């Protein structure tokens with residue numbers, strides 16, 4: 100469009116300039132005959148006032164007698180002298196002829212001049228006529244130029260209008276195309292909407308149909324409900340009367356429930372008090388039985404026991420507290436001498452006693468542990484006497500030893516105590532004391548290189564071994580797995596008397612913490628100790644005892660002796676009663692007794708009751 104407009108404007112300018120380029124007709128070349136221009140035929144056709152083409156001015160017609168041109172009129176000069184003048188005779192004849200000739204010429208000349216004058220007059224007339232025609236033509240030309248200018252202007256304006264109209268047509272076309280596009284989109288949108296509306300309508304019809312069905316079924320239901328309503332109204336009245344009766348009954352029952360609640364509260368209090376009493380009684384029973392008790396278990400004779408000489412008797416068939424050893428030897432005189440040794444224990448287990456029989460006697464200690472007391476169970480005896488069997492036992496349930504049974508019992512008691520509002524958390528540690536050095540049996544590595552120290556808290560009475568692993572215990576089976584792992588790590592040395600003789604003391608400690616719903620707390624521990632063999636050096640190793648074995652045995656015997664001293668001192672103190680308060684107990688003489696100090700001393704039994712309860 101801009102190009103077209105520019106072209107049009109250029110044409111306009113050109114057209115506007117054209118009249119100015121036209122020569123001023125008749126001004127510069129008035130006598131020139133006008134030739135029709137290239138556009139003249141159009142203009143001739145277009146305008147009615149176009150002048151007729153001009154005729155070419157004719158040349159003046161000369162008579163035949165005038166042989167020379169009009170531009171060379173005869174002069175009045177005398178004729179040139181001729182050759183006839185050279186002789187006088189000849190000159191007269193000749194002069195006559197020439198005079199004649201001259202007069203003829205004169206006549207001819209005058210006629211020519213008159214003809215020339217006539218021609219000049221006619222020419223002047225023609226010229227005048229031609230000039231008039233030229234003037235007329237100039238006027239015609241001016242008129243035609245004006246008309247031409249007007250026509251050009253008209254043409255220009257028409258072209259402008261044409262361009263304008265073309266622009267408008269273009270714009271209209273675009274708008275039309277846009278409108279058509281919009282309309283098409285609108286039509287599509289409408290079609291889509293129409294389809295949606297049709298779909299909605301179809302769904303609505305379906306809904307309506309269903310609603311109608313529902314309404315009809317509801318109507319029938321309503322009819323039935325009306326009948327039912329009547330029936331129900333009657334029933335409701337009956338029920339209302341029953342409800343009133345029930346409300347009265349409920350009131351009575353609420354009263355009874357409140358009574359029952361208060362009774363329950365009272366009973367709960369009684370149970371709690373009973374639990375405290377039970378604990379006290381249980382402890383009392385244990386104390387009456389003896390805070391330190393010594394049981395003796397005789398293992399059956401094994402095929403490997405070839406040289407058994409002693410005869411064992413169990414005369415106390417009622418309380419099983421005695422054992423008699425009989426042996427015979429030859430006196431210096433050669434007579435047979437019978438020796439009888441009587442030993443008394445808190446309990447004696449015959450070789451036929453099972454693991455369950457032994458545990459029955461100590462199971463009450465597990466209860467003491469959950470009641471918040473510290474309990475220690477030691478297995479003492481010479482190598483091969485059955486300590487490990489008693490403490491750890493075999494793989495079957497029947498042969499399971501005291502440690503797994505005690506742990507199971509503690510978990511069972513803790514479970515039972517839940518009904519009395521007690522929640523328990525348990526944790527355990529397992530260590531061995533070898534040559535007065537502590538090794539962690541639950542450490543991350545097989546060989547424990549850490550140096551452990553025993554720390555006692557005098558305020559709480561708690562004992563802690565530095566850098567030892569204390570693991571949370573979740574179940575009895577979890578404890579069994581830990582024990583199996585720990586057992587593999589124990590220092591074992593071959594001896595003459597038992598090929599798997601333990602050369603160290605192993606101490607498994609289970610700590611139990613209980614919290615009651617009332618806020619009461621208790622904390623106890625169960626220490627299960629498998630002591631190292633108590634044999635004599637020459638019996639165990641014969642003469643082949645190495646320096647290491649000698650050192651091991653000395654350490655074992657020293658610590659066993661220290662334990663014996665502590666137990667003896669505790670026994671004396673217990674027997675002396677309050678008078679022996681402050682008596683020195685040599686716990687520090689060995690790692691074992693120092694470790695178990697708080698579990699062996701009488702002060703270790705703790706029961707914490709929060710203030711105000």
Ligand SMILES: Nc1ncnc2c1ncn2[C@@H]1O[C@H](COP(=O)(O)OP(=O)(O)OP(=O)(O)O)[C@@H](O)[C@H]1O
Pocket residue numbers: 397398399401450480481482483484485486487488489597599600601630631632633
């Ligand atoms: N009551 C028992 N019934 C059956 N076998 C037993 C009994 N007591 C011990 N034994 C067996 O006697 C052998 C030695 O027992 P055990 O290893 O328990 O002795 P120990 O005193 O622990 O020895 P050590 O001090 O070397 O560890 C084992 O083979 C064990 O199975």
